[in-house]
Amino acid sequence: MDKLIRKIEQLKSERQAVILAHNYEPPEIQDIADIVGDSLGLSIDAAKLDNPVIVFCGVSFMAESAAILAPDKQVLLPRLNCGCGLADMANAAALRKIRGKHPDAVVVTYVNSSAAVKAESDICCTSGNAVNVVRSIPKDKDIIFVPDRNLGAYVQTQTGRKMILWDGACPIHDVISADDITTARAAYPDALAIVHPECKPEVVAMADSVCSTGGMFDFVAGTNHKEFIVVTEEGMLYPLRQAHPDRTFYPVKKGGMICPDMKMISLDDVCTSLEKMEYIITVNPETATKARLALERMLTVPRN
Numbered sequence: 337m338d339k340l341i342r343k344i345e346q347l348k349s350e351r352q353a354v355i356l357a358h359n360y361e362p363p364e365i366q367d368i369a370d371i372v373g374d375s376l377g378l379s380i381d382a383a384k385l386d387n388p389v390i391v392f393c394g395v396s397f398m399a400e401s402a403a404i405l406a407p408d409k410q411v412l413l414p415r416l417n418c419g420c421g422l423a424d425m426a427n428a429a430a431l432r433k434i435r436g437k438h439p440d441a442v443v444v445t446y447v448n449s450s451a452a453v454k455a456e457s458d459i460c461c462t463s464g465n466a467v468n469v470v471r472s473i474p475k476d477k478d479i480i481f482v483p484d485r486n487l488g489a490y491v492q493t494q495t496g497r498k499m500i501l502w503d504g505a506c507p508i509h510d511v512i513s514a515d516d517i518t519t520a521r522a523a524y525p526d527a528l529a530i531v532h533p534e535c536k537p538e539v540v541a542m543a544d545s546v547c548s549t550g551g552m553f554d555f556v557a558g559t560n561h562k563e564f565i566v567v568t569e570e571g572m573l574y575p576l577r578q579a580h581p582d583r584t585f586y587p588v589k590k591g592g593m594i595c596p597d598m599k600m601i602s603l604d605d606v607c608t609s610l611e612k613m614e615y616i617i618t619v620n621p622e623t624a625t626k627a628r629l630a631l632e633r634m635l636t637v638p639r640n
């Protein structure tokens with residue numbers, strides 16, 4: 337293991353590469369990453385880093401966004417098949433059709449989407465700034481929110497804006513029920529529930545705090561509470577425990593919330609990726625130009 341990590345370090349320095357990892361990635365990947373964060377933080381970093389090579393340990397839409405935001409850099413995804421069930425629920429042709437019915441509407445697209453869908457959108461958002469993105473849109477405009485109906489529903493409650501919601505949801509977050517929260521609260525009566533807004537509205541309604549994975553760190557840091565029920569993908573438990581060793585974090589449901597796509601990349605994959613410079617993520621230039629506009633608009637909007 338040590339030998340493999342040393343090899344990764346050596347290749348990383350030879351390539352002048354930086355390793356970015358999402359908060360859901362396995363612990364050993366987070367440990368070798370230069371930056372670990374949520375979708376918004378990683379997009380901001382990808383856009384501003386000087387390194388010529390970015391190894392993206394996350395899922396494909398994240399690497400694609402990095403490649404769009406950093407067109408002069410080589411973005412590598414160590415495994416090509418890390419997808420996103422939510423992103424797969426929207427496609428550009430269907431979005432064009434809905435747009436056709438609401439030609440004056442503003443299309444707000446969650447970053448968990450393909451580059452082609454982003455290219456059909458006016459502005460992107462992440463769970464970290466979705467509320468502020470919608471608040472930034474003039475009140476007289478209709479809004480089409482793509483592709484997560486749960487995040488869209490949450491944004492509606494926070495902004496009072498009625499939006500046209502695409503009928504998609506994250507297959508991992510969408511299975512958590514209000515009963516799961518009730519059971520977890522009974523097991524850990526002193527714990528606060530921190531809930532990702534990709535969960536169903538009835539689950540979000542039971543939260544002590546609703547936040548992106550990045551926002552969960554801030555919430556914990558801002559309270560004296562000692563125990564937390566973490567209602568998102570289980571990978572999040574590791575960085576929270578690392579950041580706050582004096583607190584206790586419980587998964588909402590044992591073994592219940594694991595995104596297989598976020599668990600695909602291994603240390604061997606990262607090493608091979610740097611060695612062979614694979615897999616380089618490229619986006620069709622016309623699509624990338626349009627998608628970049630929507631992503632760059634997103635980056636001007638602060639966190640919720």
Ligand code: 13P
Binds near residue numbers: 463548
């Ligand atoms: P965050 O932006 O909160 O990290 O969420 C990413 C994600 O894909 C949640 O399923």
